[in-house]
Amino acid sequence: MYSLVKIVHLYWTFLTLIMIALVVLNAIHGKVYGKIFRVNDLRISLFGIIFSQIQLLIGLILYFISPRFDKWSSVGMGVIKNEESRFYLVQYPITNILAIILITIGWSLHKRQSDSSKKFTRIAIFYGFGFVFLIRLIF
Numbered sequence: 001m002y003s004l005v006k007i008v009h010l011y012w013t014f015l016t017l018i019m020i021a022l023v024v025l026n027a028i029h030g031k032v033y034g035k036i037f038r039v040n041d042l043r044i045s046l047f048g049i050i051f052s053q054i055q056l057l058i059g060l061i062l063y064f065i066s067p068r069f070d071k072w073s074s075v076g077m078g079v080i081k082n083e084e085s086r087f088y089l090v091q092y093p094i095t096n097i098l099a100i101i102l103i104t105i106g107w108s109l110h111k112r113q114s115d116s117s118k119k120f121t122r123i124a125i126f127y128g129f130g131f132v133f134l135i136r137l138i139f
Helices: 002-032 039-065 067-080 083-112 116-138
Strands: none
Touching (some): 002 039, 002 116, 039 116, 067 083, 083 116
């Protein structure tokens, strides 16, 4: 089960990164060229948030079924001292959660705007920061 979820998580991560990159590029393109925020722009942004939320769900499932998760019960807060354990049990999940929170904030803020330029700006900024957080975990 663990290996299957790990593979799904890996491939879904790349799909999510591609989708978020498309959303950011679309928002930048719309802002630079002064386009009107249309239904297609809304759908692209919506798919971006859906992909990222599914990524979070798969990641949380993987986190809790991971053999590394057992280190919390055996070592406790000692996982902070080990660099590998700290990365997989603390830094990686927190960074992923922060990235998804930023993307969700961007989605919420764009809905409140009536001006197309501001919608594109909100999406480009928040989805962009979420993208940077997610890509930072890979490299």
